Each structure stands twice: as structure tokens, then as C-alpha cells.
Amino acid sequence: MLVKRTSAGIFKNNCCIMGNNEIQNLTVIGVNYFRFQFMSTGPVSVTWGDGNTTLYNTASPTTYLVPSHSYNSTGTWNIIINNPQNITALYFNYGSSWNGNKISTNLIWFKQFYNLTRLELTNATFTGELGSVINTHLTKLI
Numbered sequence: 001m002l003v004k005r006t007s008a009g010i011f012k013n014n015c016c017i018m019g020n021n022e023i024q025n026l027t028v029i030g031v032n033y034f035r036f037q038f039m040s041t042g043p044v045s046v047t048w049g050d051g052n053t054t055l056y057n058t059a060s061p062t063t064y065l066v067p068s069h070s071y072n073s074t075g076t077w078n079i080i081i082n083n084p085q086n087i088t089a090l091y092f093n094y095g096s097s098w099n100g101n102k103i104s105t106n107l108i109w110f111k112q113f114y115n116l117t118r119l120e121l122t123n124a125t126f127t128g129e130l131g132s133v134i135n136t137h138l139t140k141l142i
Helices: 107-112 130-137
Strands: 003-006 009-012 026-035 037-040 044-047 053-056 060-065 068-082 087-093 118-122
Touching: 060 087, 107 130
Parallel strands: 087 118
Antiparallel strands: 003 009, 009 118, 026 068, 037 060, 037 087, 044 053, 044 068
8 A cells, every 4th residue: 555645645546444432632741732633524622621612513625623722720731522434534734823743542533534534644643653643444545
């Protein structure tokens, strides 16, 4: 399998479906603000780990939605993305106001996004080895 790595992200070109009880947290450490981007084919909600949830009720298959959340204090937060099967593109960035360098979740977290066709990790950091996750769980990436 060919994986194309570019400065804009990682792209690749049918696989593993997870049940709702297998949804995993995206853990971020030492932040009071976090954001990312996604495209979707249906509703997605983000549970921010502090009792707040944001619903993105409409499909956005060609335009990135930008979930963002401010916390009352700096801390460690476990974010859950509900309906991950609706997400077709994910974008994480490390830079001003993005906090992509504060992610401590293992890359296996991505396996719940089995319908991804685009994944961009611009200076964001995750633990684990991305190639094995792409090969076994993210086979729709091109």
C-alpha cells in the first residue's frame, strides 16, 4: 500500500467497523482551548470532557467544520467525537490557538473513523505508529 506524505498531511487509497461501545477519547493535556476541523456526511457531536457537547447537525461533505471549545481552566480533557462514521475528513494542526501538540491519545484512536478519505496532521503529535493504523483501519484514505 502506498502512503503519500506531504507537508499538508497524509493521504492514502474498506475496513473495520467499530461499535458505539468502542468509541475512544481524544485526550488533550494542559489546554484551556482546543479546536480541530472535519468534513462529514451526517450529524456529528463533540463531547468536550467538561460536561459540554456541541452538535453539528448538518452534513458538510465539501467544507470543513471547525469545532472549538474554551475550558474554564487549563487541564486534561477527554474529548469524544460521536458518530465518527460520518466523518470523512479530519484535520489537526499544531500552531497558534490549535494545541495539536497537546494531544496524548494513541494513534489507534483513529480506527473509529473508518470512513476517512482525508487525514491531515500538520505538526500535530500523537503517540504510536501511523502506518499500521492506516494499513489496518483507515483503508479509504487516498
